[in-house]
Amino acid sequence: MPDAIASRPRKSWFAALRRHLANIYRxxxxxxxxxxxxxxxxLLVAYSFTIAIYAAATGASTEAKHLSVGIVDEDRSSLSRSLADGLTPPTFKPAVALASTDIDAAMNAQRVIFVIEIPPKFEADILAGRQPTVQIDVDATAAAQAFNGMTYIQNVIVSYVTDFVAHREGAVPEPVTVVTPVKFNPNLTSSWFTSVMQIISNLTMITVTLTGAALIRERExxxxxxxxxMPVVPSEIMLSKIFANGIVIVVSAALxxxxxxxxxxxxPVTGSRLLxxxxxCFYVFTVAALGIALGTVASTMAQFGLLSIPVLLVMMLLSGSSTPLESMPVWLKDLMLVISPTPHFVVxxxxxVYRGAGASIVWPEILATAAIGSVFFAIALYRFRRVIFSG
Incomplete structure (x- = not known):
């Protein structure tokens, strides 16, 4: 008899759990x-995870590629002619010979971005131990590419002049050669970094938008x-919205x-795609709970849009995806790691993806994301009960 009595609460608990799961499923x-x-x-989801990713990865590149260079060679020596050989693709296009009177017209017409002005007696001054001046005119409309390209041109000139002097004087090569190996991204291709970071940004934006819009649409x-x-509770409604939108977003992110x-x-993706x-999934749960919380604050779609814009901007700009966390003030970095899941998911x-880390290394970030998600879900559930079920 006691065993039968003890089994009744257990059966009722399982029955309640099955009922909750059935409600969430429906x-x-x-x-x-x-x-x-x-x-x-x-259509917005499809665009955000296809064309938007490609456009951001390829169109927002700050790398110096296919730069047009003009050379005003007033020396016409073997050294001055050899400088054009160092301007190789894909960083530079073949150098264009210009006269000194054509510089302004060529740059104004955007036919060249850089102009190298080699003075007369350039090679003779180098051999005599003097320090001639080579002028580089730069169109700094695109500041990042202008700075990178100018740096490359300076390195080419210094390298060719150094080699020229060393061979003429029979100098002994330096006993130490500095080699800088680049790991995870050998060619320093910006699209490798930008594409994955753009997936995170779009995942954040679409998750907040979908979940918040789903709630606002039903209210309107x-x-x-x-x-x-209906015989449902607020947590079942919230979880169904999170699961439904989360399925769509995670599948879109995987594709x-x-x-x-x-x-x-x-x-190349080095690590586990399943991981x-x-x-x-943990991150989408957290951000979806935030979207529902914002949806309970706003009463119309317009209000939700205005409210979500500053929240999303702060989350994405201070996530470490565009600028390193180490460059932020210490107090701001610590604050974002406490209140925002995005820095943890970026790390x-x-x-x-890049370093091939396993679960034994990244579990603290997953745990932090889950902890912040639990707080967001609790806040959203409180607001949902108060605004929807008590309103």
């Missing part, structure tokens, strides 16, 4: 059908009133990583 199906019936939102259309009379980043952009997607993604 509500998730409802949310998925709602997403399917919104072609504009589906009045369908949330139907949920109030983007496979098709856009690896296949289209040819970016990356597993961490993305997690960089370790897994």
């Amino acid at each position: 509500l998730t199906i409802k949310e998925l059908r709602s997403i399917r019936s919104d072609p504009i939102m589906l 259309q009045g369908t949330v009133e139907h949920l109030l009379v 983007s990583l496979l098709l856009v980043v690896e296949w289209w952009l040819q970016v 990356f997607l597993g961490g993305a 997690f993604s960089q370790d897994v």
Whole structure:
């Protein structure tokens, strides 16, 4: 008899759990059908994880590539002619010979970005031990590329002049050669970094937008009133919205990583893709809870848009994806690591995708993301009960 009495609470607990899971499943199906019936939102998701990733990775590059250079050679010596040989592709286009009177016209017409002015008696002054001046005119409209290209040109000139003097004087080569190996990105290709970071930024933006918009849409259309009379609890409604939108976003991120980043952009992924997607699930849960919390604060879609813009900007700009966390003030860095999951997910993604780190290394970042997500979910649940079910 006592065993039968003890088994009743256990059976009732399992029955309640099955009922909750069944409710979450049915509500998730409802949310998925709602997403399917919104072609504009589906188009936004498709664009954000395809064309937007490619455009950001290739169009926002600050690398010095295919730079047009003009040379005004007033010396016409073997040394001055050899400087053009050092301006090799893909960094530079073949150098164009210019007269000194054509410099302004060529730069104003954007036919050249850099102009190297080699003075008369350049080679003779070098051999005599004097220090002639080589002038580099720069079109600094694109400041980052102008600075990088100018640095490359300076290195070419110094290298060729040094080799020329060493061979003429029979100098002994330096006993030490400095070699700088570059790990994880040997060619310093910016698209390798930008593409994955853009996935994180778009994942953050789309998750907040989808989950918040799902709640606002139901409030504006009045369908949330139907949920109030159904035998469901607020946590089931919230979890269904998080799961439905999370499925769409994680699948989109997986396809983007496979098709856009690896296949289209040819970016090698060193680590485990499953581990990356597993961490993305924790991150999407956290950001989706934030989206629902914002949706309970705003009463219309316009208010939600205005409210989410500053939140998303702060999360993405101070995430470490565009600027290193180490460059921030210490107090701001510590604050973002406490209140925002994005810095943790950025570190997690960089370790897994670029460096091939395993779960034994990145688990603290997953744990931090889950902890922040639990706080966001609790706040969102409190606001949801107060605004929706008590309103």
